Amino acid sequence: MNHTNIIGIYEDEDVLLKAMDEIQASDIKIKDVYSPIPLHGVFERLNLTTRLPYATFIYGVIGTISVFAFLYWTSVISYPLKFGGKPLNTLSFIIIMFVLTIFVGTLFTFLTYFIREKMYPGKQVTLPVPETTNDQFAILIEKTPDMTDTESNKINEVLKKTGAIEIKESEVNQE
């Protein structure tokens, strides 16, 4: 599906955050923001929500339970071998459970993230503005096909007014 984005490029993070407020105040929907550094406040301004932490929690719980089940099965049911006078179902499970819980939680969170974002190793980067990996910030606003010229002019004006150093349009080919 092809569509066009209007992109405003900014050079300063504070200007960017103020610009986001003003753009949203004039009833324009911001589609995305590109930044070379993690910015506090962008996430809240875009009203993004994520269910990823809940997924991580569930993976962690599953990890703890399955690792315990495996340890219990190997050292109590399948091959009960006493050593050091310790009980078969022992406290030393905790360290392995602790470590593997973190491992399972992290690994599956990564996998979930990659699948949801349709990412894979070796994928070509498609950046609307390549300078956003260097020193520039970009605000993307979607230009819908039914948008009139006055509306898109208004967007351009607002972007310029809020301190964008450059405004351009780009066609995006997305599968």
Next chain:
Amino acid sequence: MKINDKMEKQLKISSGFKVVTIVLVILGLFTVFAGFYSGEGTRTWANLLLNNYYFMSVTIGASFWMALQSITQSGWSAQFVRIPQAMSNYLIVSFVLWFFMFFGLHDLFHWTHHDAVIHDPILLHKEPYLNIPFFTVRFVIFFALWIFLTQRIKKLSLQEDQFGGVKYLGKIELTSKVYIFVLAITFSLFTIDWLMSLDPHWYSTIYPIKKFIMAFYHGVTIITAIVIILHMAGYFPSLNKTHLADFSRYIFILSIIWGYMWLSQYMLIWYANIPEETVYYVPRIMAEYKNYFYAELIINWLIPFLFLMWNRIAKNPTALLIITLILIIGQWVELYMSIMPDTVDSHTISYIEVGTFLGYAGVFALVVAWSLSKIRLVPKNHPYLIESTKHH
């Protein structure tokens, strides 16, 4: 400009607060006298030791937090540094209260009995370090260092209010660096002196570290509680959800570190299974103290770990306040488990335990509130103040 007026607001202690704390102090005094009068001398001494250590360690933990903020040059916490600064005034009061403990040394510490030491090769070996004169000298030196350094940080911060400028930031940072270095050594030795030597035959190298983490953990907890209570009373108008998230992040990670230290100590002793070491845990897990053993772990690790993981609780002032109140009990249980099995036979909680704690809590609250009301609640010329009030 309205928000600026509110920031300038000086803390006023309400008369109700004064009455309540003074009643608590009187209650504590009565409890202590009643404890001695009813023949429970050792138990009263043990409770006095517990509460002295409790509030002293909270203060040390809070001042350690304050030192960390200036060493890491944290911006978000700049408006809250006056709370640990006011808390550090309690160290002076604590020094006086500890001095009464020297009358109870014989009741609590086995190694102070000369006739017991000369028949015991291990205690005789430790005698050059564990003897009353050197013990007293160490005690005075440790407290002198803590009081001097925390008061210096406070004085520099107050001068910054008056004159402004960036040079105080560097001076406070340098003093803080010296302070945490001093604290690492002195607090460990202090813990060995007053808690670990209750059972002079037993030792654990992780014990002082665990107690240090406990102090830091509960110091931050008390700071959070004070900030939230003051915010509810109309101070700190710029406190927002991000500050609360940062405070609860502190509590969350410290609960994990505390649990890690707990496990490291217990696990090694359990695994090695050497009688000299397991003797510490035998009364604590086998007999009457079993419930406290599990309560300590559940309150101090499981509850904050499970609930603060949830973002909505971590950013909600009321929920966070409830967790800090639970943790206040948690620290008491931990110290109860450290002190009581070595000193007293009875394991029941009666009026002595509750009354002494309330008395000390009254003294602590009174000292902190009084010190806070004497200084500007929000540092005026702190270079990071704007970053702190606009923290997002």
